[in-house]
Amino acid sequence: MDKLIKLFTFEENPNLKRVDLHLEKALYVKGMPLKQAGIMNERNEIIACGDKKFLMVYDIGKDVMTRVSSSFMTGNLVKNIKQFRINKDET
Numbered sequence: 001m002d003k004l005i006k007l008f009t010f011e012e013n014p015n016l017k018r019v020d021l022h023l024e025k026a027l028y029v030k031g032m033p034l035k036q037a038g039i040m041n042e043r044n045e046i047i048a049c050g051d052k053k054f055l056m057v058y059d060i061g062k063d064v065m066t067r068v069s070s071s072f073m074t075g076n077l078v079k080n081i082k083q084f085r086i087n088k089d090e091t
Contacts, residue, residue: 002034003030003032003034004026004028004029004034005027005034006025007027007060008021008023008024009022009024027058027065029050029065033050033051034049035049036048044059044060045058045060046058053069054068054069055067056068
């Protein structure tokens with residue numbers, strides 16, 4: 001499993017009728033192989049999870065990675081978080 005969150009930019013090239021993909025940043029998530037990640041556009045954050053009791057939250061604007069307890073998101077301390085769903089109202 002991967003331990004990197006990769007941020008890309010997309011550039012449309014109409015002359016060649018393609019989209020060019022450029023890697024902007026690769027963030028290493030220490031101690032957690034990633035299972036899933038998602039973007040919360042309103043908060044400008046990326047949330048990532050793996051087989052751990054916590055989530056990792058990356059603030060794109062501040063360039064800061066924070067470890068967040070599962071109880072903060074679920075109301076309970078769960079054994080591990082393998083997946084999650086971001087509410088459409090939050091994107």
